[in-house]
Amino acid sequence: MVASQKTLDALKSIGLNKYERNIWVALLSRGSATAGELAEISKVPRSRCYDVLESLSSKGFIMLQPGKPLKYVSLPPREALERAKSKIMDDAREAEVRMESLSKSESVKELEKLHRDNIKTVNADELTGALKGRPAMLQHLGTMMKKARKNVKLITTETGLNEIAEHHSSHIKKMSERGVTVQILAPIKEEHTEIVKSLGSYAQIKSLSGAENIEKMMGRVCIVDGEEFVIGLTDDAKTHPTQDIAFWSQSNHVTSNFMEPMFNMLWKNAKAAK
Numbered sequence: 001m002v003a004s005q006k007t008l009d010a011l012k013s014i015g016l017n018k019y020e021r022n023i024w025v026a027l028l029s030r031g032s033a034t035a036g037e038l039a040e041i042s043k044v045p046r047s048r049c050y051d052v053l054e055s056l057s058s059k060g061f062i063m064l065q066p067g068k069p070l071k072y073v074s075l076p077p078r079e080a081l082e083r084a085k086s087k088i089m090d091d092a093r094e095a096e097v098r099m100e101s102l103s104k105s106e107s108v109k110e111l112e113k114l115h116r117d118n119i120k121t122v123n124a125d126e127l128t129g130a131l132k133g134r135p136a137m138l139q140h141l142g143t144m145m146k147k148a149r150k151n152v153k154l155i156t157t158e159t160g161l162n163e164i165a166e167h168h169s170s171h172i173k174k175m176s177e178r179g180v181t182v183q184i185l186a187p188i189k190e191e192h193t194e195i196v197k198s199l200g201s202y203a204q205i206k207s208l209s210g211a212e213n214i215e216k217m218m219g220r221v222c223i224v225d226g227e228e229f230v231i232g233l234t235d236d237a238k239t240h241p242t243q244d245i246a247f248w249s250q251s252n253h254v255t256s257n258f259m260e261p262m263f264n265m266l267w268k269n270a271k272a273a274k
Helices: 005-013 018-030 035-042 046-059 077-103 106-119 134-146 158-167 169-177 190-199 252-269
Strands: 032-034 062-065 071-074 128-132 151-155 181-186 204-207 221-224 228-232 245-249
Touching (some): 018 035, 018 046, 018 071, 032 035, 046 062, 046 077, 077 106, 128 134, 134 158, 134 221, 151 252, 158 169, 158 181, 158 190, 169 181, 169 190, 181 252, 228 252
Parallel strands (some): 151 181, 181 204
Antiparallel strands (some): 032 071, 062 071, 151 221, 228 245
C-alpha cells in the first residue's frame, strides 16, 4: 500500500524531507527491512539511503536491528510520533540551557563589542531586512519593544490588535514601567472593549474607526524611538499568516522624516478609544 499524497504532505509539515517520507512509509509497509530493500521500494538512491535512515533513527521514527545484514524496524506510527516529539522537546530544552549559559558568559560580551564597534561603519540602507511570516513579524516586534527607550508608536489592524494583546501585553507593561510612552492606533470595535481596557492601563489608545479621512488607512506599522520601523506589506485579512511579508529598517532619515510625522498626523486626527 502506497501512502496518499495527503498523508505525505502531512509528514512534510512535521519536517520530514522527501527521502525521509518515502523511506519511512516504505519501512512501515514492510515492518523490517535492510537499507538495500528500502532503497528499492522507496526509489531513494542507495547512496543516500543510509544517511536518511540514520536521520530517521536519530529523530526517533525507526529502530536499528543488529545483525548481518543490519536491518531497520518500524515502530507503530503513533509511538514513533511521540518519540519524535519527545526528542524535539529534549533538544529544545538543551539548546535553551546552552543559549542561556552563553548569554551570561564573557563570550557574548565579546560578540556585543564586535557588533557595537562595527555597526557604526554600516550604511543606513544596509540596516534593512524582510520578515517572512506572521510569527517572524511578531517576534521582531517584541525585540524592538524590548530595546525601546523613549516611545513606541503602533498602527495596526483588528487582527493585529488582538495579536498585540495576546503576544505583547507583557512587553507593553514593562515598557510603561520603565517610562516608555506607548501609543496605539487601531480600528476599535465594540468587541475590543476588554482589550482596550487591559492595554489602556499601560498605553494610550486611539481609534481609526469613524475618524474622518483616515479610517481606510489600515495596516501594520511599528515605530521605535524615531530610529527604526517595521511595516507590514501584506493585507492580513486576505493573506495567510505564513505568507505575510514585512519590511524592517533602521533608517533614521525615513523614520524621523516620514514614518513618525505620518503617525503623528494620524494620531492628532484619531478619536480616543472607549
